Amino acid sequence: MLARKQLFRAHAFELACAQNDVAHRLTKPRHPWTNGQVERMHRTIKEATVQRFYYATHDQLRTHLADCVAAYNFARRLKTLKGLTPYECILAMGQFGGAWAGRVIQGPALSGAPWMSGIEQLAEMITTDLEQRLPGQRKTQRDKLALLVATMLQVRSANLMDVAACLPRPAERLDSRYQWIKRFLANTHVVSDAVMAPYGREVLARLAAQGQTVVLLIDQTQVNERHQAVMVAVRLGGRALPLIWRVKETQGAIGFAEQRTALEAVARLLPTGIRPVLIGDRFYGSPNLIGWCCEQGWDWRLRLKQNLLVFEQGGETTLAACFDRGEHQLRDIELTETRVRTNVAMVHEAGHPEPWIIALSQAPSVHTAFDYGLRWGIEAMFSDFKTRGFGLEDSQIRLAGRLDRLILIMALALFWAVSPACGMPSTGPLPPKKPCHGRPRRYARSLTSLFKRGLRRIHTCLHRLIAIPPLWAEWLIPQTDSW
Numbered sequence: 001m002l003a004r005k006q007l008f009r010a011h012a013f014e015l016a017c018a019q020n021d022v023a024h025r026l027t028k029p030r031h032p033w034t035n036g037q038v039e040r041m042h043r044t045i046k047e048a049t050v051q052r053f054y055y056a057t058h059d060q061l062r063t064h065l066a067d068c069v070a071a072y073n074f075a076r077r078l079k080t081l082k083g084l085t086p087y088e089c090i091l092a093m094g095q096f097g098g099a100w101a102g103r104v105i106q107g108p109a110l111s112g113a114p115w116m117s118g119i120e121q122l123a124e125m126i127t128t129d130l131e132q133r134l135p136g137q138r139k140t141q142r143d144k145l146a147l148l149v150a151t152m153l154q155v156r157s158a159n160l161m162d163v164a165a166c167l168p169r170p171a172e173r174l175d176s177r178y179q180w181i182k183r184f185l186a187n188t189h190v191v192s193d194a195v196m197a198p199y200g201r202e203v204l205a206r207l208a209a210q211g212q213t214v215v216l217l218i219d220q221t222q223v224n225e226r227h228q229a230v231m232v233a234v235r236l237g238g239r240a241l242p243l244i245w246r247v248k249e250t251q252g253a254i255g256f257a258e259q260r261t262a263l264e265a266v267a268r269l270l271p272t273g274i275r276p277v278l279i280g281d282r283f284y285g286s287p288n289l290i291g292w293c294c295e296q297g298w299d300w301r302l303r304l305k306q307n308l309l310v311f312e313q314g315g316e317t318t319l320a321a322c323f324d325r326g327e328h329q330l331r332d333i334e335l336t337e338t339r340v341r342t343n344v345a346m347v348h349e350a351g352h353p354e355p356w357i358i359a360l361s362q363a364p365s366v367h368t369a370f371d372y373g374l375r376w377g378i379e380a381m382f383s384d385f386k387t388r389g390f391g392l393e394d395s396q397i398r399l400a401g402r403l404d405r406l407i408l409i410m411a412l413a414l415f416w417a418v419s420p421a422c423g424m425p426s427t428g429p430l431p432p433k434k435p436c437h438g439r440p441r442r443y444a445r446s447l448t449s450l451f452k453r454g455l456r457r458i459h460t461c462l463h464r465l466i467a468i469p470p471l472w473a474e475w476l477i478p479q480t481d482s483w
Contacts, residue, residue: 044072052460075118079165083174118462119168123150126416129471133198144184145195145409152413153458158395158406185402192408193244193265199415200243201269202472203234214276216243216266217378220254220283221385223247223403224393230254232266233378237450240381241418242411243269247400256288267296275299279375287340290359294340299361301372304344306357309336319344319357329364345369384417384451385410414451419471420461421454 017024027034055061126146164177215235233240244265246258282303293300306320311334330344345364348355358369
């Protein structure tokens with residue numbers, strides 16, 4: 001089936017079809033969607049070559065085009081083919097046989113040379129890194145975890161069927177790969193805290209060695225309709241990287257018990273002598289958390305609710321009443337019946353419906369209250385986990401333990417995505433959120449995202465057959481979080 005173009009209606013073309021016993025058919029006039037699959041393949045090839053790279057000569061284009069076609073035929077697994085590559089699908093068609101397939105498709109897979117897809121190359125690097133960081137972990141667990149992390153970077157989906165379709169693992173059916181993923185997520189011997197410990201410890205040590213104030217962020221996010229997750233992250237380059245999390249089946253806020261276990265796990269990762277700052281929203285500005293920070297010797301910037309009781313100089317009032325009276329800076333007050341001591345600064349900017357009431361470990365002032373704004377880095381991280389990244393909310397998993405290990409895969413993928421971007425210079429200030437010209441400005445905004453920039457660098461290295469830099473091999477984080 002060919003389009004009605006002058007080239008395909010020439011006498012020489014008709015003669016060649018007749019000599020090879022090929023039936024020649026033409027599409028209906030003004031119906032280009034009849035051969036839409038060919039047009040879609042042209043688009044795929046253009047997106048991987050001329051729309052992404054610049055070629056100085058035609059020879060460079062021919063070489064890269066041959067590599068892209070070989071990678072598509074022998075390494076890319078397609079959902080429409082039930083997770084098989086085009087080459088594997090042709091071999092599975094018994095009426096043609098292997099000899100016909102070898103005559104039609106030419107490439108490295110038939111010459112005996114080892115052929116590794118981009119996912120397998122990246123998985124090999126992640127496996128080597130895991131072996132150095134976790135020498136006591138079982139080899140099979142490291143290999144499976146590395147393969148899933150590499151596949152997640154390529155697929156960027158929490159739907160296990162999408163991950164199974166692109167998983168470079170030999171299997172006759174797609175559901176076999178799906179069950180393989182489910183068995184790994186159900187493996188209780190894979191402990192998220194133990195796996196994340198060396199990664200978090202290295203990032204915290206690098207920030208401390210750079211002289212920055214280590215900013216820890218705590219917040220809660222909805223995983224799906226039944227589960228919530230509380231995360232403790234470290235601020236990095238205007239965003240955040242996850243350190244420890246707890247998943248719980250609940251419709252409301254996760255209690256202080258889970259928050260404390262997560263914070264205690266993070267405290268064990270901190271370098272000796274480091275005094276971090278903990279920043280949290282009003283759901284975490286509880287007297288229990290402030291008291292815990294006092295015991296640990298941490299600083300804090302925690303937003304408080306307006307109806308909390310305040311005990312000062314023998315009197316009892318509320319934070320809202322203090323704000324109404326114009327008392328915007330409170331020193332060494334006692335909160336609620338627990339009588340935990342803290343400083344409080346209140347700031348109300350024009351255009352905001354509510355004031356910021358921030359509990360501080362330092363002397364209250366407007367500038368120290370504005371430090372609370374750094375917590376928006378964890379919101380950007382949540383967007384990497386969800387809509388702008390891996391689509392965590394699309395997961396259909398209903399067990400907290402399996403969700404915990406799925407988040408582990410995404411967290412490691414986030415580390416590997418952010419790491420290459422740390423070696424790239426900054427692209428300047430952030431453009432406005434709502435541009436007037438649509439996509440070009442949105443693309444400019446993504447240039448400032450460490451996550452997006454790192455993903456593009458990984459894909460560029462895989463396309464150009466360039467080695468991906470090891471984790472944190474380059475570190476150009478600006479000192480923007482210190483005060």
